[in-house]
Amino acid sequence: MTEAASTARISVRGAGKRYDALEVFRAIDLEIGQREIVTLVGPSGCGKTTLLRCVDGLIPLSEGAIAVDGTPVHEPRAGVAMVFQHFGLFPWKSVYDNVAYGLRLAGASRAEIGAKVPYFVSLVGLKGFERAYPYQISGGMQQRCGLARALATEPSVMLMDEPFAAVDAQTREILQFELLRIWDIRPMTMLFVTHSIEEAVLMGDRVVVLKGRPSMVFETITVDLPRPRGRQTLGLPRFNELREHVWATLMDEARRAEFSVSS
Amino acid sequence: MSARRLGWTITAAGLAAGATLWEIAGRSVGAAFVAPLSDTIEALTPSVWRALASSLGLFATGFALSVAIGVPFGLLLARMRLLRVALESYIAILNATPMAALIPFILSMMGFGFAPKVLVVFLFAVFPILYNTVEGARSIRPELIEVARSFRSSERALWRDVLLPFVLPFALTGIRQAIGRALVGMVAAEFFLSASGIGMVLQSASQSIDTATVFAAILLVTLLGVLLMELGSWVEGRYAAWRNIR
Numbered sequence: 001m002t003e004a005a006s007t008a009r010i011s012v013r014g015a016g017k018r019y020d021a022l023e024v025f026r027a028i029d030l031e032i033g034q035r036e037i038v039t040l041v042g043p044s045g046c047g048k049t050t051l052l053r054c055v056d057g058l059i060p061l062s063e064g065a066i067a068v069d070g071t072p073v074h075e076p077r078a079g080v081a082m083v084f085q086h087f088g089l090f091p092w093k094s095v096y097d098n099v100a101y102g103l104r105l106a107g108a109s110r111a112e113i114g115a116k117v118p119y120f121v122s123l124v125g126l127k128g129f130e131r132a133y134p135y136q137i138s139g140g141m142q143q144r145c146g147l148a149r150a151l152a153t154e155p156s157v158m159l160m161d162e163p164f165a166a167v168d169a170q171t172r173e174i175l176q177f178e179l180l181r182i183w184d185i186r187p188m189t190m191l192f193v194t195h196s197i198e199e200a201v202l203m204g205d206r207v208v209v210l211k212g213r214p215s216m217v218f219e220t221i222t223v224d225l226p227r228p229r230g231r232q233t234l235g236l237p238r239f240n241e242l243r244e245h246v247w248a249t250l251m252d253e254a255r256r257a258e259f260s261v262s263s
Numbered sequence: 264m265s266a267r268r269l270g271w272t273i274t275a276a277g278l279a280a281g282a283t284l285w286e287i288a289g290r291s292v293g294a295a296f297v298a299p300l301s302d303t304i305e306a307l308t309p310s311v312w313r314a315l316a317s318s319l320g321l322f323a324t325g326f327a328l329s330v331a332i333g334v335p336f337g338l339l340l341a342r343m344r345l346l347r348v349a350l351e352s353y354i355a356i357l358n359a360t361p362m363a364a365l366i367p368f369i370l371s372m373m374g375f376g377f378a379p380k381v382l383v384v385f386l387f388a389v390f391p392i393l394y395n396t397v398e399g400a401r402s403i404r405p406e407l408i409e410v411a412r413s414f415r416s417s418e419r420a421l422w423r424d425v426l427l428p429f430v431l432p433f434a435l436t437g438i439r440q441a442i443g444r445a446l447v448g449m450v451a452a453e454f455f456l457s458a459s460g461i462g463m464v465l466q467s468a469s470q471s472i473d474t475a476t477v478f479a480a481i482l483l484v485t486l487l488g489v490l491l492m493e494l495g496s497w498v499e500g501r502y503a504a505w506r507n508i509r
Binding site for chain 2: 056058075081082084086090092093101105106133134153
């Protein structure tokens with residue numbers, strides 16, 4: 001299969017978003033292949049999450065177009081699942097029922113739910129907590145549940161909205177390795193928004209850096225680290241090089257923004 | 264002794280002390296002013312119980328109506344922003360209005376039948392339900408609605424899976440508050456509209472200075488109120504556990 005023949009799973013062309021006078025981002029082009037993880041980094045308020053929600057079809061673009069598997073996105077579609085920053089679990093539903101939520105909405109049979117939910121619950125390491133309610137488990141476990149809910153619909157595309165930003169640093173690392181492990185078992189397309197440079201390099205095949213006002217794609221960095229990745233990846237000299245590279249790209253902007261008042 | 268049992272023991276001791284004090288006060292002040300507990304219990308005649316049963320019919324009708332109208336209407340306000348903005352201030356105003364002041368107006372409009380009395384109970388009870396339901400609907404986390412949309416929920420499924428379960432605990436709080444208000448409404452209606460049930464017992468007994476019967480009627484309504492409120496709290500705890508711990 002030639003490079004041209006491998007069609008992109010997600011294709012973003014000339015995407016722009018504005019709220020009245022505020023232009024959030026402009027002219028964003030992005031192609032994400034099957035089994036590719038693209039991480040999206042940029043300063044706060046640069047519109048990373050907004051772009052992600054546009055890809056999910058939750059909000060419309062102002063300009064340009066987004067397609068998934070060649071079909072234009074106008075509303076949320078099957079085969080695309082999102083993992084939310086604040087987990088978005090239903091507090092009145094047990095872990096089991098939260099994980100089953102997407103399947104039930106998709107009209108899955110009782111037998112199908114009975115087979116899939118326990119599988120995904122144990123895949124994310126929540127076996128034994130099926131009957132627990134979100135308020136009874138830790139933040140890390142809650143996001144495992146959010147992950148299982150998205151995975152259970154067996155999507156070909158996962159959209160990750162800073163999924164580990166709301167948990168503590170140690171839990172965050174554990175969840176990163178868990179996600180890498182799961183991805184190795186069930187590889188899929190992933191668009192991953194994060195604030196963490198380390199996370200962006202660890203997870204991504206490419207790191208897309210958004211910058212400017214309105215923000216545009218400033219640089220795309222190919223992460224040529226071997227898979228499967230895991231804890232050992234953090235020790236590779238190449239990992240540090242890439243991290244430094246992304247850091248320099250981002251911080252240049254951040255410093256300018258911080259001191260822009262005095263200039 | 265467990266803390267729970269200790270708590271119960273103290274509560275029981277407190278109630279016993281109160282009952283004793285009541286008995287002593289009644290015997291020293293005189294039965295015409297304060298009927299002692301023993302006289303009050305003796306005054307719980309079948310006719311007082313029958314009066315209570317008749318009052319309960321009024322209470323149940325008005326209360327059921329306020330739940331049946333208050334909750335759905337509150338939910339409607341939740342989903343229709345325009346309607347909510349338009350009516351919100353009215354709900355707040357009517358929630359604060361002393362409903363007893365409206366009774367003469369209802370009397371002149373509707374007369375002495377059963378319907379105006381039901382209306383009084385309904386008006387007393389419906390606003391806490393409406394107010395709490397709307398309040399609950401307003402506090403729905405937008406993120407949860409976004410989750411539902413992201414998973415391609417239909418509007419019907421959104422109601423079933425997100426809106427109703429979220430609003431339920433708030434509605435139950437309103438319903439619990441409404442129990443007390445409906446009881447006040449019940450007695451007020453029976454007092455100021457055509458005398459019936461417990462209201463009539465209270466009226467005729469106090470006119471003939473039969474303090475024991477007056478106390479018996481009050482005691483019954485109070486116990487009923489406590490019982491219903493406890494029931495309300497239990498239901499609330501059963502279906503709204505997630506809300507307090509969140």
